[in-house]
Amino acid sequence: MSVLVVMEQRDGKLSRMSFEALAAGQQIAGILDVQAQAAVIGYSDNAKIAGVERVFALDDPLLTEYTPDGYTAAIEQLIQAQQPQAVVFPHTYQVRDYAPKLAARLGKVLISDVVAVKAEEASPVFVRQLFQGKLNADVKAASEQQFVSIQAGAFRVSEAPAARAPVERFPVKLDASQIRSKPEAPFREAQRSIDLGAAEVIVSVGRGIKEKDNLPIVEALADVLGAELAASRPICDNGWLPMERQVGSSGQTVSPKVYFAIGISGAIQHLVGMKGSKTVVAINKDENAPIFEAADYGVVGDLFEVVPALVDEIKKVKA
Amino acid sequence: MKIIVSVKQVPARDSSLRAGSDGKRLDETDLTYEMNEPDAYALEEALQLKEKLGGEVVVLSAGPDRVAQTIREALAKGADRAIHVQLNDGTQLDPLAAARLLAKAVEAEKADIVLTGLQSDDLGYGQTGVIMAELLGYAHATIVMEVEPQGDHVRVKRELEDGWFQNVLLPLPVVLTIQSGIKKLRYATLMGIKKAKTKEMKVISSGELQAEFATGLTIERVYVPQRNKQSQIFSGDAKRAAHELAEKLKFEARVI
Ligand SMILES: Cc1cc2nc3c(=O)[nH]c(=O)nc-3n(C[C@H](O)[C@H](O)[C@H](O)COP(=O)(O)OP(=O)(O)OC[C@H]3O[C@@H](n4cnc5c(N)ncnc54)[C@H](O)[C@@H]3O)c2cc1C
Numbered sequence: 044m045s046v047l048v049v050m051e052q053r054d055g056k057l058s059r060m061s062f063e064a065l066a067a068g069q070q071i072a073g074i075l076d077v078q079a080q081a082a083v084i085g086y087s088d089n090a091k092i093a094g095v096e097r098v099f100a101l102d103d104p105l106l107t108e109y110t111p112d113g114y115t116a117a118i119e120q121l122i123q124a125q126q127p128q129a130v131v132f133p134h135t136y137q138v139r140d141y142a143p144k145l146a147a148r149l150g151k152v153l154i155s156d157v158v159a160v161k162a163e164e165a166s167p168v169f170v171r172q173l174f175q176g177k178l179n180a181d182v183k184a185a186s187e188q189q190f191v192s193i194q195a196g197a198f199r200v201s202e203a204p205a206a207r208a209p210v211e212r213f214p215v216k217l218d219a220s221q222i223r224s225k226p227e228a229p230f231r232e233a234q235r236s237i238d239l240g241a242a243e244v245i246v247s248v249g250r251g252i253k254e255k256d257n258l259p260i261v262e263a264l265a266d267v268l269g270a271e272l273a274a275s276r277p278i279c280d281n282g283w284l285p286m287e288r289q290v291g292s293s294g295q296t297v298s299p300k301v302y303f304a305i306g307i308s309g310a311i312q313h314l315v316g317m318k319g320s321k322t323v324v325a326i327n328k329d330e331n332a333p334i335f336e337a338a339d340y341g342v343v344g345d346l347f348e349v350v351p352a353l354v355d356e357i358k359k360v361k362a
Numbered sequence: 363m364k365i366i367v368s369v370k371q372v373p374a375r376d377s378s379l380r381a382g383s384d385g386k387r388l389d390e391t392d393l394t395y396e397m398n399e400p401d402a403y404a405l406e407e408a409l410q411l412k413e414k415l416g417g418e419v420v421v422l423s424a425g426p427d428r429v430a431q432t433i434r435e436a437l438a439k440g441a442d443r444a445i446h447v448q449l450n451d452g453t454q455l456d457p458l459a460a461a462r463l464l465a466k467a468v469e470a471e472k473a474d475i476v477l478t479g480l481q482s483d484d485l486g487y488g489q490t491g492v493i494m495a496e497l498l499g500y501a502h503a504t505i506v507m508e509v510e511p512q513g514d515h516v517r518v519k520r521e522l523e524d525g526w527f528q529n530v531l532l533p534l535p536v537v538l539t540i541q542s543g544i545k546k547l548r549y550a551t552l553m554g555i556k557k558a559k560t561k562e563m564k565v566i567s568s569g570e571l572q573a574e575f576a577t578g579l580t581i582e583r584v585y586v587p588q589r590n591k592q593s594q595i596f597s598g599d600a601k602r603a604a605h606e607l608a609e610k611l612k613f614e615a616r617v618i
């Protein structure tokens with residue numbers, strides 16, 4: 044019996060989220076009183092994985108490029124061979140693409156986007172968010188074998204020095220006819236003209252602004268602070284600000300000295316893009332908005348009143 | 363081309379949310395509902411595909427009586443007909459159970475393209491479409507921004523992390539989970555709303571579909587999360603709060 048952590052590697056490097064999933068997997072293994080193991084597709088020698096009993100390296104020419112059919116078949120074979128009690132993934136876009144399929148193939152449900160694990164009589168209880176973080180739910184798997192994916196930033200990576208785990212090659216049997224999708228090379232859109240990553244102060248606006256015509260209210264704040272303007276996804280989806288000003292998992296990652304989140308609820312896909320900011324200020328009318336969890340300073344109030352008042356006050360303290 | 367769009371009705375975005383008396387599910391009294399946001403983009407994509415290729419757009423939704431309202435909205439925007447999989451009030455579907463029901467309904471239709479949203483705004487599993495594809499034996503792609511039909515294939519643009527994208531070619535039939543994006547959503551016209559009343563809405567009970575209904579997970583407790591970060595929060599009068607915040611930013615955080 045074991046807990047199997049499926050780690051993700053790109054360009055020969057394991058992602059940070061993979062190590063967070065490993066930390067979660069170790070915790071689950073502790074609760075179940077079994078060993079943790081890891082699996083990597085396209086394993087390369089510079090992957091240093093410690094704190095597990097062993098690492099399975101899955102390699103096949105058909106796995107060179109990610110496809111949901113290839114990855115599902117390969118990991119299914121490892122699961123059938125090892126029969127782990129729990130399979131743990133980082134909740135990345137890639138995992139979102141194949142892990143539900145893999146779990147369903149084995150008749151199981153993936154408990155997706157888990158933020159914490161608790162123990163209840165030697166079995167794990169998983170905490171996941173509902174309504175983009177406004178509520179939490181404690182969830183238990185109904186099956187003996189459990190599938191879980193772990194939200195970015197929810198678990199702390201162990202920095203303790205430990206011996207590198209032994210690596211074992213796991214041979215997979217794949218046939219080209221199993222793989223239905225043909226992926227092309229990843230690409231980026233035309234060069235960005237704004238590098239939010241270099242900005243010292245960012246004023247970021249969300250759906251609380253209600254209409255494009257209200258944008259001057261936050262622009263005034265950006266002006267008085269000499270800040271760059273940024274936004275949550277819906278603002279860019281609506282075309283109110285250009286895509287290149289979007290912050291979050293599908294936009295830019297920023298780490299300014301101060302980040303103002305105005306009328307932004309604080310969904311995880313937004314938080315991952317800005318939580319490296321030194322100081323976070325949130326203005327939101329909902330005192331339970333998840334953004335306040337990430338904020339150093341917060342104002343609970345109507346942005347249409349608070350932001351103009353703040354512009355005046357900043358002018359005063361600057362004078 | 364037959365396109366099925368799977369549309370979920372979810373509590374409206376600005377709802378105030380509380381756990382119900384059993385502590386295990388949402389208190390649904392006083393909630394209003396709307397179409398799950400990514401599903402509105404999936405519907406838009408379906409309607410645009412139909413405009414390009416001809417064919418039919420069928421709306422599929424599972425839920426209690428109230429989801430008929432969301433279905434009518436989709437019909438008013440231009441979908442041709444609808445299937446409502448009737449569930450009892452308060453039925454909690456995990457993504458496997460939801461996908462089993464929806465896949466049964468799709469199976470009877472033999473669609474070329476099935477579109478879902480990439481994630482529901484309430485439960486946020488992000489899985490139902492992918493599981494449907496597995497159950498139906500269709501190819502799939504997730505987090506799709508654009509769909510370009512190419513004969514018996516589609517070429518789709520997928521969003522990856524950090525501003526990267528990727529095109530993928532897939533054979534039909536296919537399930538695609540649609541990401542919200544730059545495509546402008548249409549409004550229902552008056553004419554559309556009128557016409558919707560004459561369109562077919564087939565109601566099927568979940569029992570009739572004979573889908574396996576075992577739940578793969580149990581929700582033990584639903585609650586407002588405990589905030590643990592020591593943030594300094596100002597509230598009350600806006601001017602006072604703004605003054606206090608400005609002082610803190612200058613003298614404590616020293617950022618202005
Ligand atoms: C795969 C994937 C990738 C994504 N990528 C990104 C991404 O890169 N970036 C991103 O931002 N999102 C992304 N999202 C979307 C994300 O999940 C949220 O839907 C989005 O961040 C919500 O934006 P918001 O906070 O502006 O809107 P909402 O969630 O609607 O929040 C609006 C907030 O404004 C407040 N408000 C309303 N009126 C007022 C007022 N008068 N005064 C003060 N406050 C007010 C409300 O209380 C609420 O908290 C992604 C989602 C998925 C599934």
Ligand SMILES: Nc1ncnc2c1ncn2[C@@H]1O[C@H](COP(=O)(O)O)[C@@H](O)[C@H]1O
Pocket residue numbers: 368369370371398400401422423424425457460464477478479480481482483485486487488489490491
């Ligand atoms: N009850 C339902 N009725 C119709 N479609 C649904 C239902 N539940 C989920 N879906 C579809 O599956 C997508 C993903 O949902 P989820 O897996 O819950 O995040 C949604 O965007 C919908 O398109």
